Amino acid sequence: MDKIFRYKKVWPFQLLLLGFIVWLAQAILAQGQVDRKPVVIERPPLRFIKDPNPSFSAVAVDSDSNMLVVSDENMFRIMEYDRRESTPPRARLTEPKRIISGTNTKAEMICGVYIDPKTKEIYALNGDTQNWMPIFSTDARGNVAPNRALNIPGHPFQMAADEEKQLLYMTIQSDNKIVVYRKQASGGEKPLRTIQGNDTHLEDPHGIALDFKNKLIFVSNFGNANLRGEAGSGRYGKFDPPSITVYPMEGSGNIKPVRIIEGPKTLMNWPAHMAFHEERQELFVANDADNSIVVFRASDEGDAAPIRVIKGPKTGIKSPPGIALDAKLGELYVANMGTPSITVFPVAANGDVAPARTIRGGPAGAVGLMIGNPGAVGYDTKREQILVPN
Amino acid sequence: MHDVRYDAVHDEIVVPVPYAQAILTFRGAADGQEGPIRIIQGPKTGAIGSRLDVDPIHNEIFTYTGNTVTVYPREANGDVAPIRVIRGPDTQLKRPYGIAVDPINDILVIGLNSNFGSDEPITLEDSESLEKGAILVFNRTDSGNVKPRGVIRGPKSGIIRINQMQLYPQRKLIVGAMPGIIDNMEPDGAFLGVWSYDDNGDVPPKWKIPANDRTKLKKPFGVVLNPKNKEVIISDMRNQGVLVFSLPEIF
Known part of the structure; x- marks a missing residue:
């Protein structure tokens, strides 16, 4: 009995002691974590992989003022050239007339540019990282604040203007929609109307072009469908072929396209920026992943083959997201990300033809690394290769 | 992607x-x-x-x-x-953005985003609802409305938001890219941080590579480890590039 009594006395004490020791250890550990001074490592990197040349993502032209405006997504620049420039073969590059760039500009990964035909202001569309469309005057240069800026939805890709009605149309990739703003909108002004919904067949929309004669909107889609389930059952995805969907100019809401260009004969593969030639009734498409420009009739529908394709080693076209038309002088400008160049062709160009002019932002033969907003990085231990998603 | x-x-x-x-x-x-x-x-x-x-x-x-x-x-x-x-509410999951799993020690780590940007007007009322990100540590097999086993959050942690993360099972380390305020082009205080699985509370990283002129980092978004060469590979948005650091300390 004495023994049991003794244990009864000792066990509670031992447990209390053990509990106290555990609590103390945890408290010391927690305090140690909070009081920790991090080891700050300020050594330079062993290696730095970065493209030294511009990566041209968008282009706009105004032949009345000889303005050629391009965006560079690699160094976050908006650059103006004289549209008549042609880089001599032995020259390293052509210097731009002015550069707008820096943390005050609200311009970072610019994927769309537009020149106002009257004021010559530059409209710049941030494709990622900044939800702004800054607008710059003709004398803006360097790290300047924009004259005004419109807060826009994230992930737009191209804009097109209706100068008569003073409207701006733009594609929004992430929400699969078209938004229409007053052209002079700024700050937090909301769009006047939106085209969006499962019936629209908008699937990762990129390019947009307007046909004022037939009152139509053309939209190029990569084919990444992001659908809303029935009765609020959430979103789900689907891969469809790339397409061009066509809507009435005054369209709004969840409307069906009036027709769709889609199918293997179209040759579309990441159809990006588009431009519409009113007089010729032709639709020009920068066919990014096919290293080509494809041209369709305005009336094309279904699995239609392009009427012309500009493609091949002589063209210098490589990963082109951007195009612009100068209908007055009959020229097509192509922004290439795969090589630091703007290539210029006659509007009727077809096949593997050399450009009429090339404006280079880097050495001849330079190949673009095409690192754009690298949100992550991977490492292939078997091949000892670094993987960079863009 | x-x-x-x-x-x-x-x-x-x-x-x-x-x-x-x-x-x-x-x-x-x-x-x-x-x-x-x-x-x-x-x-x-x-x-x-x-x-x-x-x-x-x-x-x-x-x-x-x-x-x-x-x-x-x-x-x-x-x-x-x-x-x-x-x-569920016990999980503290709000705006998850980074995610990493360790199948050896059975750990799942989630990085949380913040709910604010630099261009949004901030009033005193707003400031009370501003939430910075955090690192939540779960068990790999957790399911349902479970509490995290650890939460790293607070001013000493330096975390505003967490992008890509990698885990190093051998030393039970969390390596995370902290790129700063989302829409600041070149944000102050961005860094790559290394914490331990057992860290909990407002805990500074054990090691950090800050964004500055010497390291060349500006806005780290992604990270991956190469233990064979004792290297940390970082993708940086504002550099539009990839930087490789020798970091034998953590391996």
Whole structure:
């Protein structure tokens, strides 16, 4: 009995002691974590992989003022050239007339540019990282604040203007929609109307072009469908072929396209920026992943083959997201990300033809690394290769 | 595409495609316009987040949608539902953005985003609802409305938001990219931080590589480890590039 009594006395004490020791250890550990001074490592990197040349993502032209405006997504620049420039073969590059760039500009990964035909202001569309469309005057240069800026939805890709009605149309990739703003909108002004919904067949929309004669909107889609389930059952995805969907100019809401260009004969593969030639009734498409420009009739529908394709080693076209038309002088400008160049062709160009002019932002033969907003990085231990998603 | 993972056990590359709500798996040697060998996508699959990680030992893929962590069979192909989810008020999951799994120590780590940007007008009332990000540490097999085993959050942690993370099972370390305020082009205080699995509370990182002129870092978004060479590889948005650091201290 004495023994049991003794244990009864000792066990509670031992447990209390053990509990106290555990609590103390945890408290010391927690305090140690909070009081920790991090080891700050300020050594330079062993290696730095970065493209030294511009990566041209968008282009706009105004032949009345000889303005050629391009965006560079690699160094976050908006650059103006004289549209008549042609880089001599032995020259390293052509210097731009002015550069707008820096943390005050609200311009970072610019994927769309537009020149106002009257004021010559530059409209710049941030494709990622900044939800702004800054607008710059003709004398803006360097790290300047924009004259005004419109807060826009994230992930737009191209804009097109209706100068008569003073409207701006733009594609929004992430929400699969078209938004229409007053052209002079700024700050937090909301769009006047939106085209969006499962019936629209908008699937990762990129390019947009307007046909004022037939009152139509053309939209190029990569084919990444992001659908809303029935009765609020959430979103789900689907891969469809790339397409061009066509809507009435005054369209709004969840409307069906009036027709769709889609199918293997179209040759579309990441159809990006588009431009519409009113007089010729032709639709020009920068066919990014096919290293080509494809041209369709305005009336094309279904699995239609392009009427012309500009493609091949002589063209210098490589990963082109951007195009612009100068209908007055009959020229097509192509922004290439795969090589630091703007290539210029006659509007009727077809096949593997050399450009009429090339404006280079880097050495001849330079190949673009095409690192754009690298949100992550991977490492292939078997091949000892670094993987960079863009 | 905001994530990429190399599965060394099966020699495969796995990526999320949030615009098409899909998880794609490619051969490790895939090149050019080669198609994926498996696609997880459809109404049962639901929405897919911007980031994921692969557990090649237990054959699972971890991602998220909204404030829910979702787990899919690694070898699934087609429209499959998640086999586990973590969600609910006890989980503290809000705006998950980074995700990493350790199949050896059975740890799942989630990085949270902030709910503010530099261009948003901030009033005194707003400031009370501003939330910075955090690192939540769960058990790998957790399911349902579970409490995290650890939460790293607060001013000493330096965390505003967490992008890509990697875990180093051998030393039980969390390596995370902290790029600062979301829409600041060159934010103050961005860094790459290394914490321990056991860290909990407002804990500074054990090691940090700050963004500055010497390190050349500006806005670190992604990170991956190369233990063989004792290197940390960082993708940096504002540099539009990849920087490789020797960091034998952490290996």
